[in-house]
Amino acid sequence: MLIGPDAPIAFESKLRGSHMAHVYDFYKPNLASEYPVVDGKLSQTCYLMALDACYKYFCHKFEKLEGKQFSINDAEYFVFHSPYNKLVQKSFARLVFNDFTRNASSVDEAGKEKLAPFASLTGDESYQNRDLEKASQQVAKPLYDAKVQPTTLVPKQVGNMYTASIYAAFASLIHNKHSALNDKRVILFSYGSGLTATMFSLRLREGQHPFSLSNIASIMNVGEKLKSRHEFPPEKFVEIMQLMEHRYGAKDFVTNKDCSLLAPGTYYLTEVDSMYRRFYAKKPKEAPCENGAVANGH
Amino acid sequence: MLIGPDAPIAFESKLRGSHMAHVYDFYKPNLASEYPVVDGKLSQTCYLMALDACYKYFCHKFEKLEGKQFSINDAEYFVFHSPYNKLVQKSFARLVFNDFTRNASSVDEAGKEKLAPFASLTGDESYQNRDLEKASQQVAKPLYDAKVQPTTLVPKQVGNMYTASIYAAFASLIHNKHSALNDKRVILFSYGSGLTATMFSLRLREGQHPFSLSNIASIMNVGEKLKSRHEFPPEKFVEIMQLMEHRYGAKDFVTNKDCSLLAPGTYYLTEVDSMYRRFYAKKPKEAPCENGAVANGH
Known part of the structure; x- marks a missing residue:
């Protein structure tokens, strides 16, 4: 503000x-x-x-x-x-x-x-x-x-x-x-x-x-x-919600690092280690993602 | 302050x-x-x-x-x-x-x-x-x-x-x-x-x-x-800590309402119901507790 x-x-x-x-x-x-x-x-x-x-x-x-x-x-x-x-x-x-x-x-x-x-x-x-x-x-x-x-x-x-x-x-x-x-x-x-x-x-x-x-x-x-929103079938929504519930407060996992749906410049979680320490990456401005997908955020 | x-x-x-x-x-x-x-x-x-x-x-x-x-x-x-x-x-x-x-x-x-x-x-x-x-x-x-x-x-x-x-x-x-x-x-x-x-x-x-x-x-x-502190044997301390761990974030329990060690005027937890709603009582100024003990706080 x-x-x-x-x-x-x-x-x-x-x-x-x-x-x-x-x-x-x-x-x-x-x-x-x-x-x-x-x-x-x-x-x-x-x-x-x-x-x-x-x-x-x-x-x-x-x-x-x-x-x-x-x-x-x-x-x-x-x-x-x-x-x-x-x-x-x-x-x-x-x-x-x-x-x-x-x-x-x-x-x-x-x-x-x-x-x-x-x-x-x-x-x-x-x-x-x-x-x-x-x-x-x-x-x-x-x-x-x-x-x-x-x-x-x-x-x-x-x-x-x-x-x-x-x-x-x-x-x-x-x-x-x-x-x-x-x-x-x-x-x-x-x-x-x-x-x-x-x-x-x-x-x-x-x-x-x-x-x-x-x-x-x-x-x-x-x-x-x-x-610019993306439409998903309900099954995909349920799947994402289940992953989120599973990972809420959890440790010792890595994410799939798919940032294809994120806006350029967005920070995203890549890992939570065994000590609950969190690691992030940043999606570049208008450049390919780690998984090779092309940025198509807003 | x-x-x-x-x-x-x-x-x-x-x-x-x-x-x-x-x-x-x-x-x-x-x-x-x-x-x-x-x-x-x-x-x-x-x-x-x-x-x-x-x-x-x-x-x-x-x-x-x-x-x-x-x-x-x-x-x-x-x-x-x-x-x-x-x-x-x-x-x-x-x-x-x-x-x-x-x-x-x-x-x-x-x-x-x-x-x-x-x-x-x-x-x-x-x-x-x-x-x-x-x-x-x-x-x-x-x-x-x-x-x-x-x-x-x-x-x-x-x-x-x-x-x-x-x-x-x-x-x-x-x-x-x-x-x-x-x-x-x-x-x-x-x-x-x-x-x-x-x-x-x-x-x-x-x-x-x-x-x-x-x-x-x-x-x-x-x-x-x-x-005015009270001395407890280690076994009692461990017992209290275990009760605290057990009840941390828990629901559906009542406490023993023993306020004999609390200072007069102190609020204390009496119950957490099935919806996690919390209930308190207040120890009176220099009067007996619910369990009959006499107030002996500071």
Whole structure:
């Protein structure tokens, strides 16, 4: 991350709402395994509760600062920590439901009518109610298409990137909308299991070359990177995952040193010796690999 | 750590020498085990090489700042990262050997004579030479007794505290010498395997109550804490270690909840459930434990 004056992406540091709680929703207690222990239902409820809490503090800060009620319409885009897209849809619908209960301007009369049956649910009930989920997603649909859909490209195409997912979503937005982001507010919701969450706000502007949004979009080159991916049959994927599980934390092995699919300049593991010491090689810039394959990275 | 004005323990931030290197001397690659992988001989050589490098930079900084050569005599005490006392003795002797090769004032004529046979050793040779080790420790003995011995109490009594060992050594110094530390310079050598090391300098003064050295010494209460330890036969120690190894990273067990040896107010583990979730209880202030034992902590 580069920090400097006249940034094209600036934090609105007074607009920030945070929430923490001690929960076992998604964690890695088994150090010998690469995989986490996940309580899926709890994790989703925790995420939505954290979203509610952060949004509440965020709105409070905005209202103190600006002297008027905040609504979803006060931001152009919403970017979420994105383990899977369905949760992003639910989350944005949850913000719309929040605006409904707050009587904020983003929900029109038709929307209010659809959500009215759920107005008296307790918080706990509302997290489990499928009808509310469906109704609020319906009401949210036009706003979701305008304010969230442009942020979903990379998380949908790549799958769960964990910590990186919020920035993969933000990169998707810059990729899709770079020429239309000048002076726009973007609100991000960051979530880490365990848990700690923050909703924060960015103000974008085109900026000066080379630190302009259009140059950032061009250098990220998201479209080409997605296109340059390689397709594998599921059997090959399973085989690679099994090798990875077998070698996680292991010693005394050499890799096949096949770097044909790596980008030029990438470091890759060649060996872990009997003392667990790790050895790496670097793929040359546009030159043949050790196994004779020709470099074809991005 | 409390930071504030008129501190009794102040960093001399211009006097600092650091050194880093990529080495596998002591590391924890096996995440399922609590124990590290150690290359003992390499680790000791790395420690001494890092000490030499840090001392060189430290002396250089001092000389640029003060316009005169640094010698061991310019500091009252030397505090080391202390995995075991023998290494502390070797390290201080190594500084004396450095002063000898630098022709610094801390080594007298008798010392120079004893060290002369080793003047032409290469760096690598000097780390392995037992005769040099013996001779330099002999020459260093009076300085060690004055400048290092008062820092060794807790590390010697408690054993290897790893990261904490340098501050355990520093606490020993304050415990032993608090009334004689006013306006004294103390040099610390911090080392972490892997490796990164820094030699840095503190200037002490008595300070104002409650932040005075004598009050710090009184509150640390090192003497009483050492005295209040409980003696166990080796068989019991082995039994406890086996239980710890068995439970490291494990799930689905309850502990015996015996908190008779814990200090009042201490949190202790009572259970790890089938999902690896951990549960704790807190020992009350001066009240009976769950198992009926009477609190007898420090």
